Amino acid sequence: MIHVFLQLTPPLAFAEYKLMQGRGTGTFFVRHRIKLRRVYMFNRKAGVAAALTAALLFVMPFEAFAKAESASNLTELAKLVNQHGVNREESFEIKYKGDMSDIDTIIEDSDFVFFERTVEMVDDPSTHEDADYLAATMNMSDERYSVSYNEKNVVSFVIPYFETRQQAQYVNGEVPKILEELGVDQMSNYDKVKAIHDWVCNKITYVDDATNCSSMYSAVHDGKGLCNSYAICMYRLCVEAGVPCKFVGGQGGPEGSRDAAHAWNIVALGDKWYLLDATWDDGDDGISYDYFLKGSSDFDAASEGDNKHTLERAYLEDFAKEFPIATTAFKEGMNDENVTVKIGSDDYPEPDPTPTPTVTPTPTVTPTPTVTPTPTVTPTPTVTPTPVPVDTLTITPSTAEVFIGETKTLTANSPLDGATITWTSSDDSVATVKDGVVTGVSLGTATITASDGKDTATATITVKDSGIEPEYVPMYVGDKEKLTADGKIKYYEVDEEGWKKIAKIQKKGKRLVVKAKNPGIITITAYGKNDVVLGQWVVDVAEEEF
Known part of the structure; x- marks a missing residue:
């Protein structure tokens, strides 16, 4: 351990800092509470002083050594x-x-x-x-x-933050997965907003805890949030899906009230911006669209009593000119019916009665050649596709990815009636297979082979890491922390021997309760069903310093 003594001004004083290297990560954690002015470094081995000083310069988040x-x-x-x-x-x-x-x-x-x-x-x-x-x-x-x-x-x-740097990095990794899951690449901008709005409402449970539930991390990781979480999720997901969106704030209550701080969004479709409040759409009876893509005149049409949205000063005047809000809702009448409509280029469509060309569907009468669908009799050759699999054994899917500890089911299609399929893996240390169910064991690639006694077929399985990054948890002796995993914890492991002298750990559902006993650093990994990693934490316990 390196001891660093800091000279503080004003008044002149000294405080000891500890520089500790994270286990096996090359990351340095600096425990600090006071602003740095000058730094003096002492080490019994003078020969390493220069190297230690250089390391400290790179990891300490202070401006003491840089020009202001x-x-x-x-x-x-x-x-x-x-x-x-x-x-x-x-x-x-x-x-x-x-x-x-x-x-x-x-x-x-x-x-x-x-x-x-x-x-x-x-x-x-x-x-x-x-x-x-x-x-x-x-x-x-x-x-x-x-x-x-x-x-x-x-x-x-x-400036305190609702989200740490590490939590922000976790969100960075989750956003692309969420958008891929929603399939936004093939959607119109309206459909993207609709899908994201529904995901946010389904994902987040409203929890009145401003300190711990106001970030996107709390929403994505824990499924908990306040209006701030709803609005920031809408903003981030829309922007990364290619839909212009802004986070706005003000009051959500009686007009003029300053006791009901609230956050919501404006979203651009075409050349107009529309108001959207996912928090108020997430009701006890399910998702509503009362505040979905509304205009300035009808945003609060569904509000009860004198509750309404009032923008803060930051979002008026110049802001309003730069982001002009539409007067009425986007495609009025569509939202409540929850109808998906392809907008094409998403040009702003005022409710145009010109859809009289929907009379052109009369040419769908001309589909009297729907008599020609008798040639759909010719798709009797669609009967021929059945002989295709009769010729050979196949596996679906032929390629797949699986996380360590997770499973993937493969299906073998044999032309032989009543054939018994045998399954083998080219490398059981990477992936095992039983009755077509593949389990990821370690990082790498394995070839899964199916045989029906006559033919063989193969599938390539790539085993990936779960992608969960360790979360750094600083604690003082006597502190108690609740560590929340991504699911119900089956068991946990601690890397370091003798860890019970450093902390006491209790498993409670999705949480581990850690009580710090003595100084030290331990790494805790929580596992769920099929040994899936649900969370990992680097717990750093130190003596309280006064």
Whole structure:
């Protein structure tokens, strides 16, 4: 272990930091609580001091060794805040060379217009973690949030987040899987929005816990969320599916009320933007479409009493000009009937009575040549496809992927009546097979062979890792943490010998309850049915430092 002593100002003081290397990962975890000013490093082996200093420079998220960042206007400031935010840095400093009244406005603004408007508009095409996603992930309601500056015009930001960097990376890996599962590639933009809206409503259970259930991670990983989670999921999935979408906020209650903070979305179809509130569409009786792709005049038509949506100041004026909201709902009357309509290029279709050309379906009368479907008698050759499989043994599917511990069922089609199929694997250490059911054992590729006594057929199986990334969990001695897995836990394993001296672990359904006993680092892996990995955590226990 390396001991690092930090000189703090003001007042002059010292604090000891611990730099620990994560087990087998090459990752360094730095436990810190106070802002760094100067660093002095001591090690009994002077010969490694230079190397240790270099390592520390790369892993510590402080600006102590770098030239202070600077911004000349609010746009430049927003870009720098965006960079720190994407990395989930909770505290950072930027020298402001513009008019300090700009910073006074940020400090005094209870509507957070700088973050919800200026920072939100910083959109780097190389990532989906900035812009609206970042602004919605910043937790300005946390008591730790602060913006201040000193006599040298250095602005200090302290910004808590609803989602850690590691949790954001988990979301990055899940979004493509969700969109592939929904099959959005072959859909019109309207159908994409509809499918995503339904997925969000089905996935999330509304939980009144702003601290732990306001992120996309809590929604995707745990299935729990508040309005913030619903809206941020709609935004992220729509944008990555190719549908323009924005995250907006305000109040969802009696007009003028500031006690009912709420979040929802606007979505673009054609040249108009439509209002959408997945939270209010997720009712106790199932999904509704009362707030699905509505216009400014009918968004709250289904609201009871004096409840209505009121946008915050950040989403008015210039924002409203840049993102003009349609007056009435998209294809009025379609939403409640839940009808899927292909829009083609998704040009904005005002309810046009021109569908009188639906009279042209009278030429579907001309399908008197539907008499010609008598030539569908000629598809008697469709009887011939049956002899095709009679010639040889086949396996479906012929290629497949499976995660370690998961199974995949293969089907053998033999031309022999009552044939007995025998199954073998080219490498049982990679994948095993029994009665056509393949189980992934370890990373690699195996060839599965089926035989009916006369012919053989093969299928190629690729075994992949579950893709679950370990979650870093810092704890102090005496702390208790609940670790939630992706399903009901059958059993768990801990890599390190003697781990029971470091922590006590109890299995409860989908959770592991960990109580920290002594300093140390352990890696816990939770398994479900068929030995599928449901979660992995690196638990780092340290003594409380005062």
